[in-house]
Amino acid sequence: MGLKESMPHKLKTVIIGGSSGMGLCLAQKLYALGHEIVIASRSKDKLGKAVKTIGKAESYVLDVTKEKEVIQFFQAVGPFDHLVTSASDFVMGSFLNMPLDQAKGFFDSKFWGQYTAAKYGAPHLRTGGSITFFCGMAGQKPFIHFSAGSAINAALEGLTRALALELSPLRVNAISPGTIVTPVWNVMSEKERLREFEETAQKLPVKRVGQPEDIAQAAIYLIQCGFATGSVVYVDGGGRIA
Ligand SMILES: NC(=O)c1ccc[n+]([C@@H]2O[C@H](COP(=O)([O-])OP(=O)(O)OC[C@H]3O[C@@H](n4cnc5c(N)ncnc54)[C@H](OP(=O)(O)O)[C@@H]3O)[C@@H](O)[C@H]2O)c1
Structure with a gap:
């Protein structure tokens, strides 16, 4: 065996949605743990800032709802080790009043986006690789005006278990975050946002809302633990229990 073959390769991780929030923190x-990083999202500007924050990363402009773009993206990236999909829009609204197209658009973004990424990313994953999806607490504990979000998150839990079987020996897991302080909340004014975080924190057993670091820790566990598959963390x- 030559020297090159005996040396372990540097792990390469692709994070679709890695230009913001939990994906960026991860x-x-x-x-810092020595992975080669590839991030992708729609905004070139956000990607540029994120690369500076990370230190070094390859970045690609990608809309994960566009099948052709996803295929071309993975062809450009080549073989890699771990796929994380944190990309999504955030859509809330009354079940009776929200236009159907808006609910369907949310599915296109969060459910079909991750489905498409897994479908076209999996063939490029090296032996020992993993996929980590992002779902959310509403999949288990619904709240009012987030029915599409509840359905999407529950569907993603099902997809996680199904793909853990079908794509084996690749590992497939999901993270289900509760309220985490990220730019997704910037749709609210600062005052509203802080009130929301404060009220949520009081109701939680841990008495605080989450930070992107809390989620990054969970994602690192799922990436590193070779015995974890089909699990939703x-x-x-x-x-969920409060
Ligand atoms: N924050 C929370 O409290 C919370 C709670 C439960 C679940 N979650 C879930 O956790 C995941 C990450 O959320 P976050 O709070 O970290 O969100 P975030 O800060 O808004 O980041 C989302 C990322 O996804 C990218 N993105 C959105 N749509 C995309 C598309 N069609 N194609 C490619 N990239 C796209 C965005 O960048 P561009 O704009 O450049 O595309 C951004 O980089 C999401 O699935 C969210 O639903 C969040």
């Missing part, structure tokens, strides 16, 4: 942590400060 990218920083994995880079709930990182919600106890929100």
Whole structure:
């Protein structure tokens, strides 16, 4: 065996949605652990800032709802070790009043986006590889005006278990976050946001809302633990049981 063959390769991790929030935090942590990082999202500007925050990363402009773009993206990236999909829009609204197209658009983004990424990413994953999806607490504990979100998150839990069987020996897991302080909440004014975080924190057993670091820790566990597959890790400060 030559020297090159005997040396372990540097792990390469692709994070679709890695330009913001939990995906960006995970990218920083994995880079510090020695991973080669690839991030992708729609905004070139966000990607540029994220690369500076991470230190070093390949970045690709990608809309995960566009099948052709996803295929071309994975062809450009080539073989890699771990796929994480944190990309999604966030859509809330009354079940009776929200236009159907808006609910379907949310599915296109969060459910079909991750499905498409797994479908076209899996063939490029090296032996020992893994996929980590992002679902959310509402899949287990619904709240009002988030029916599409509840359905999407529950569907993603099902997809996780199904793909853990079908794509074996690749490992497939999901993280289900509770309320985490990320830019996704910037749709609210600062005052509303802080009130929401404060009220949520009081109801949670841990008495605080989550930070992206809490989720990055869980994602690193799922990436590193070779015995974890078909699992959904709930990182919600106890929100499901409160
Ligand atoms: N934060 C929470 O409290 C919370 C709670 C439960 C579940 N979650 C879930 O956790 C995941 C990560 O959330 P986050 O809070 O970290 O969100 P975030 O800060 O808004 O980050 C989302 C990322 O996804 C990218 N993205 C959105 N749509 C995309 C598309 N069609 N194609 C490619 N990239 C796209 C965004 O960048 P571009 O704009 O550049 O595309 C951004 O980088 C999401 O699935 C979210 O639903 C979040």
